[in-house]
Amino acid sequence: MNRLGLYLHVPFCRGKCRYCDFYSLAAPERAAAYVEKVISFLPALREKTGDRPVDTVYLGGGTPSLLPPASLTALFAALRERFSILPSAEITCEANPESLTDEVLAAFRAAGVNRLSIGMQSAFDEELFILGRLHSAADTARAVERAHKAGFENVSLDLMYALPCQSVDRFSESVKTALSYGAVHISFYCLTLSENTPLYALRDRLPDEETQREMYLSAVDLVEKAGMKQYEISNAALPGFASRHNLRYWRREEYLGVGPGAWSYLDGERFGMVPSLDRFLTAKDPFSLIDEREEVDRAGMIEEEIALSLRLSDGLSAARLSTLAGREKADAVLKKLAVLSEKGLARPTADGFRLTPEGFFVSNTILADLI
């Protein structure tokens, strides 16, 4: 039987960051009602997923560390009661430094959370200020220290690059600082600005593409020198600490997403819940909240296989692609990857090709051509 991942979207933040276009509301006072609603939906959700054993759980957001500790405890108790969460399951909670208190950490531990993903973003207060983050650089240092003291070994730190006025040296310093905190996993995301965010006004101050490329390659170099493996375009980890939950997205494995704006992939179909907390809180049935559906047909599967596997350092398997797409289509893709390999953008593996870090940086262009 296929294993399952559970994703819970916690749509609350203390304030809104200036670059954020995720569905999250500055209304943490509604968090307890949200958790009660999730718990009331669990029987119906369990009926839909059947007996699949759950091997990853991920609370993302938003800011899951804003959930009241009593709500967290009730939520995990209900999840364990309804779903077969394996004892070896990876259970991740995202957290922001300013809200990761000892009390929240204790509630996470008691609930069986064994992985923390903390939104550090930068080691510089000026950059955090530009982003509209509510924490300081010192807050992150203290949060990681508290997490370690509370017994969390598996701590990931998120960083952002290509910020307005950021230099390559500054970004490299942030990566070095994250490593110095003892993170076992680092994510480095390129800032992308949507027109509907306040930071869009600073779009003229973004580093140019060549500077962004240097930033990206310097991060890859620094994390690898620290013993991490870059296992995905924007993620690197020490051995044994790659995010199992996130890997399931890129490996096209099944997951159930719950919460306003959360997506699922189940029984060959992707579907998303309407991004509205009001609708979520008043719905009687979780499936009445699904407002988007995409059936993944064979053509879709082939496209996803190419696009998702090439995000990973394991790369594209020629045998898998051939089984899915047929020999002719697979050969055409492999031929193009061989040409990219001559340009240093891809590299042969035992069973196909992977992109190099230079290739990852221009992967959007590469994938547009391959697909």
Ligand code: SF4
């Ligand atoms: S903490 Fe994350 S989800 Fe919340 S406003 Fe900031 S970027 Fe958006």
